[in-house]
Amino acid sequence: MMSDSSTEMVVSVQGLSKTYRSGGTEVLALQPLSFEAPAGEILAFLGPNGAGKTTAIRILAGFLAADSGQAKICGFDVAVDPLEVRARLGYLPEHNPLYLDMRVEDFLRFAAKARSLAGTSLEQAIDRVVAQTGLAEVFRRRLSECSKGYRQRAGLAQALLHDPELLILDEPTNGLDPVQVVEMRRLVRELGQEKTVLLTTHILPEVEALADRVVLLRQGQKVVDGPLMDLQAPQAGLCQLAIAAQCSLVDLENAAAAAGATWLAPRAAPFALDGLHAGLVELPSAMAIPDFAQSLQAAGVLPLQLAPQGGPLESWFLQAEGQQ
Amino acid sequence: MSTMRSALLVAKREFLAAFDAPAGYLVLAFLPALSAVLFFVTGPFFAFDTAELRGFFLSLPWLFVILTPAITMRLWAEEKRAGTEELLLTWPMRLRSLVLGKFLGAWGILAAALFATLGLPITVAYLGDLDFGPVLGGYFGALLLGGACLALGLFLSACTDNQIVAWLGGAAMLLVFNLLGGAATAEATPPWLGRVLLELDFGKHFEDLSRGVISLADVAFYLVMTAFFLALNGLVLLRRSWS
Numbered sequence: 224m225m226s227d228s229s230t231e232m233v234v235s236v237q238g239l240s241k242t243y244r245s246g247g248t249e250v251l252a253l254q255p256l257s258f259e260a261p262a263g264e265i266l267a268f269l270g271p272n273g274a275g276k277t278t279a280i281r282i283l284a285g286f287l288a289a290d291s292g293q294a295k296i297c298g299f300d301v302a303v304d305p306l307e308v309r310a311r312l313g314y315l316p317e318h319n320p321l322y323l324d325m326r327v328e329d330f331l332r333f334a335a336k337a338r339s340l341a342g343t344s345l346e347q348a349i350d351r352v353v354a355q356t357g358l359a360e361v362f363r364r365r366l367s368e369c370s371k372g373y374r375q376r377a378g379l380a381q382a383l384l385h386d387p388e389l390l391i392l393d394e395p396t397n398g399l400d401p402v403q404v405v406e407m408r409r410l411v412r413e414l415g416q417e418k419t420v421l422l423t424t425h426i427l428p429e430v431e432a433l434a435d436r437v438v439l440l441r442q443g444q445k446v447v448d449g450p451l452m453d454l455q456a457p458q459a460g461l462c463q464l465a466i467a468a469q470c471s472l473v474d475l476e477n478a479a480a481a482a483g484a485t486w487l488a489p490r491a492a493p494f495a496l497d498g499l500h501a502g503l504v505e506l507p508s509a510m511a512i513p514d515f516a517q518s519l520q521a522a523g524v525l526p527l528q529l530a531p532q533g534g535p536l537e538s539w540f541l542q543a544e545g546q547q
Numbered sequence: 548m549s550t551m552r553s554a555l556l557v558a559k560r561e562f563l564a565a566f567d568a569p570a571g572y573l574v575l576a577f578l579p580a581l582s583a584v585l586f587f588v589t590g591p592f593f594a595f596d597t598a599e600l601r602g603f604f605l606s607l608p609w610l611f612v613i614l615t616p617a618i619t620m621r622l623w624a625e626e627k628r629a630g631t632e633e634l635l636l637t638w639p640m641r642l643r644s645l646v647l648g649k650f651l652g653a654w655g656i657l658a659a660a661l662f663a664t665l666g667l668p669i670t671v672a673y674l675g676d677l678d679f680g681p682v683l684g685g686y687f688g689a690l691l692l693g694g695a696c697l698a699l700g701l702f703l704s705a706c707t708d709n710q711i712v713a714w715l716g717g718a719a720m721l722l723v724f725n726l727l728g729g730a731a732t733a734e735a736t737p738p739w740l741g742r743v744l745l746e747l748d749f750g751k752h753f754e755d756l757s758r759g760v761i762s763l764a765d766v767a768f769y770l771v772m773t774a775f776f777l778a779l780n781g782l783v784l785l786r787r788s789w790s
Contacts, residue, residue: 244790309637316630316633323629337639339639
C-alpha cells in the first residue's frame with residue numbers, strides 16, 4: 224500500500240539490516256541503515272569492497288530480503304509490494320549479468336515484454352533506449368560477440384526500457400576501459416537529470432564526477448551521509464600532505480610533529496637535490512595547511528614541497544577507516 | 548503482467564534457447580534414436596509379431612531418467628552461475644510465473660522429442676494393424692510422466708549452480724523413483740511401507756497408461772508430483788533471497 228509520508232521521497236530506507244551465514248558463523252552485512260533520496264538526485268553509495276553496498280541495493284531491488292527494517296521506493300514497500308516496486312525501478316546488477324546467447328535485439332524485446340510492454344509502446348521503448356545507449360551498431364549482434372562496453376550499455380538499456388523513476392546501478396563502470404568509463408559516466412549524468420539514480424562504487428573520482436549526495440558505508444554501517452559539496456569543502460575531513468625539505472629525515476619528522484601533524488611515512492624525494500628528504504603527514508583538515516607551513520619555517524625547516532594528497536572526499540574515506 | 552502471460556514468455560525463451568545450441572538437437576535426437584533401437588533391435592517387437600507399441604512406452608520411464616534431467620539441468624543452474632537470475636528475479640514477474648515458465652519451456656522441449664518418435668507408430672502402422680487408441684493414451688501418459696520428471700529435475704537445478712550436479716542428482720533421484728516398486732516387494736520391506744513405496748513408483752503408474760488405459764489415480768499422481776516439485780522449486784528460490 225502507498226504510504227503518504229514517504230511519497231515525496233523516491234527512496235526511503237529505515238533501519239534496514241541483513242545478516243549472512245558464512246562458514247557456520249553469522250556475518251552482519253548491513254547494520255541498521257537509514258537514508259532517503261528525493262526525486263532527481265544522484266546518490267552514490269561509496270565504500271570499500273564488502274562494505275554492504277551491494278547488499279543494500281539488492282534489498283531495494285527485491286533480490287534479497289532484509290532481516291529487519293523497511294525500504295520504500297516511490298512509496299511502495301519492497302517487501303509488501305515487490306511488483307509495484309520493480310515496475311518503478313531499473314536495475315543494473317554488479318558484473319552486468321546478461322543472456323549472452325541472445326542477440327541484443329532479442330534480449331531487449333524479452334526484457335521489454337517482461338516489463339509488460341507490447342506493440343507500439345514496446346517498439347518505441349526499444350528505439351528510445353537504443354538511441355540513448357548507442358546500441359544501434361550492435362543491435363542484431365549476439366551479446367556474446369559484443370565488447371564489454373556494449374554489454375554494459377545493453378545492461379543499462381534493459382534497465383531503462385520502462386522509463387523508470389529510479390535507476391539502481393551497481394558498480395556501473397566496473398571492468399570498463401578509460402574511454403568506456405568516460406562514456407558510461409556521461410550517460411549516467413544525462414540520466415540523472417531526469418531520474419533518481421542510486422549508484423554504488425568504490426571509485427572516488429566517479430563519485431566526484433557524478434554524485435549529488437554520498438552515503439559512505441563501512442562494514443555495513445553508514446558513516447557519512449551528506450551532499451557531495453559539503454563533503455568536498457576544504458575544512459571537511461582529514462588531509463594527507465606530502466612534504467619535502469632539505470634537512471635530515473629525523474629533523475623533518477620532528478618538525479612536522481611539532482607543527483601539529485601526524486607523521487605517517489617517509490617518501491621518496493620528489494626531485495633530485497642534495498639532502499632533500501620527504502614524508503607523508505596527516506593534518507586535521509586542509510584548513511590547517513597554512514599554519515603548518517609557518518610552523519615548519521619557524522622551526523627552521525623550509526618546505527620545498529607541500530602537496531595535499533587526494534581530495535576531501537578521500538579524507539572522509541580515510542577518516543571513516545580511522546573511526547573503525 | 549498476468550501469471551500465465553509471464554510464464555509463456557519465459558517458456559518461449561527457454562524453448563528457443565534450447566534449440567539455439569547443438570545440445571538441444573542432441574536431446575531431440577536422443578529419444579527417437581534410442582527408443583527405436585530398444586524397440587526394433589533389442590526389443591521383442593518382431594519376436595511377438597504384434598502391431599503394438601507397449602514395449603516402446605514401457606522403456607520411457609528409463610529413458611526419461613537420462614533425458615529429462617538433461618533438459619532441465621541448465622534451466623536454473625545456469626541462471627545462477629551466470630548471475631542472470633538476479634536480472635530475472637528483479638523484473639516485475641511473479642516467482643510462480645518464472646517457475647511455471649521454466650517448466651512449460653522444458654515440457655515443450657520434451658513434447659518435441661516425443662513428437663520426433665512418431666516415426667515409430669507410423670512404421671508399426673505400416674507393418675501391421677495398429678490400434679491408435681492405446682498409442683494416443685501412451686503419449687498422453689508419457690507427457691504426464693515426463694512432466695513429473697521435469698519438475699523434479701527443475702527443483703534440483705534450482706539447488707545448484709553446476710549443471711553436471713543438477714543432471715546427476717536428477718538422474719539418481721529418477722532412478723530411485725523408478726526402483727521403488729522393486730523395493731516395495733522386497734522381503735525385508737514391511738507391508739505398509741511396501742504399499743507407500745509402490746504408490747510412489749513413477750514406472751508403476753505408467754503401466755496402465757502405456758496400454759492406453761487412463762485412470763484418474765495415475766493422472767492425479769503425476770499431476771500431484773509435478774505440483775509438489777514445482778512448489779519445492781519455488782521454495783528454494785524464495786529461501787535463497789532470505790539466506
